[in-house]
Amino acid sequence: MDDATHIRRSQAGEHASFRALVERHQRLAYVHALAIVANVDDARDAVQEAFIDVYRALDRFDPERKFYPWFYVLLRNRCFKLLAGHKRRATVDLPEGLLAAYSGPDGDARTLHRALLELPAEQREMILLKHLDGLTYGELAERLEIPAGTVMSRLFHARARLRALLEAK
Amino acid sequence: MTMRDCETVRAAAMARMDGESAALTEAAVDEHVVGCAGCGEALAGLQLSLEGAQRPVVAVDLWPAVEVRIAALRARRGKLWPVVLGLALLYKLAELRPELGLGLGLKLLVIAATAAIFASLRANPFALPNALCED
Numbered sequence: 001m002d003d004a005t006h007i008r009r010s011q012a013g014e015h016a017s018f019r020a021l022v023e024r025h026q027r028l029a030y031v032h033a034l035a036i037v038a039n040v041d042d043a044r045d046a047v048q049e050a051f052i053d054v055y056r057a058l059d060r061f062d063p064e065r066k067f068y069p070w071f072y073v074l075l076r077n078r079c080f081k082l083l084a085g086h087k088r089r090a091t092v093d094l095p096e097g098l099l100a101a102y103s104g105p106d107g108d109a110r111t112l113h114r115a116l117l118e119l120p121a122e123q124r125e126m127i128l129l130k131h132l133d134g135l136t137y138g139e140l141a142e143r144l145e146i147p148a149g150t151v152m153s154r155l156f157h158a159r160a161r162l163r164a165l166l167e168a169k
Numbered sequence: 170m171t172m173r174d175c176e177t178v179r180a181a182a183m184a185r186m187d188g189e190s191a192a193l194t195e196a197a198v199d200e201h202v203v204g205c206a207g208c209g210e211a212l213a214g215l216q217l218s219l220e221g222a223q224r225p226v227v228a229v230d231l232w233p234a235v236e237v238r239i240a241a242l243r244a245r246r247g248k249l250w251p252v253v254l255g256l257a258l259l260y261k262l263a264e265l266r267p268e269l270g271l272g273l274g275l276k277l278l279v280i281a282a283t284a285a286i287f288a289s290l291r292a293n294p295f296a297l298p299n300a301l302c303e304d
Contacts, residue, residue: 026230044234048234055239152183153176156179159183159214
């Protein structure tokens with residue numbers, strides 16, 4: 001069953017369909033939230049809050065639209081709100097659990113992931129959406145609600161920063 | 170070369186690398202880079218190898234927590250529903266029985282209270298009959 005059907009059924013009050021929607025998207029949502037907040041507990045909170053936002057706004061959602069890009073906007077709003085709520089936490093103070101979750105098969109991968117996690121949240125999000133999800137500039141612009149020119153500029157600076165971090169290691 | 174030229178060239182070079190349409194031809198980019206050490210250096214490191222990058226493998230089941238939150242939200246809405254109904258009746262009473270002297274002040278109070286409830290719910294409380302969670 002596709003998202004549109006689940007959404008229509010959820011809008012009609014079918015509890016199981018909303019559950020199916022959550023269960024279908026929670027893993028990807030969690031990985032995306034993790035990419036932004038770099039903290040497992042915050043990522044969980046952000047995803048939960050975003051699904052509650054979906055529940056609240058579901059009546060106004062057009063099922064013909066793609067669900068995940070719309071959801072992603074709610075999710076990243078929740079993530080950045082969480083980050084703004086505790087600015088004192090430095091992103092370089094990385095939890096071991098998170099590093100383990102990101103760790104690859106070899107040391108180079110681990111170095112890369114450590115560098116990724118040291119990037120500012122917006123730059124890390126940009127790099128991961130581009131390189132792991134393979135989004136085009138147009139898709140990035142839609143997902144992040146920014147002009148394509150801004151996507152290029154931010155992506156350029158994110159890559160430059162990542163390169164600098166890798167060179168420093 | 171102006172800074173704007175450099176930004177355009179760097180964006181075009183990166184777009185080409187990513188397989189996107191670029192604002193400048195390859196020849197125009199090369200021509201600029203030959204005479205611009207800053208762009209040469211900036212573009213040299215752009216070809217980042219992210220082969221080691223992979224999505225973290227995670228097992229996560231957030232539905233139980235989401236379900237609890239939805240139940241709480243529904244309960245909150247359920248408690249507010251009689252209040253909304255009461256406010257609506259009070260408003261109507263003030264309209265139908267002006268001799269009671271309920272007046273404009275009360276009407277405004279009722280409107281303000283209703284608006285506050287809407288804002289706190291961040292949804293239309295009158296849509297409750299269609300709410301989810303009808304197990």
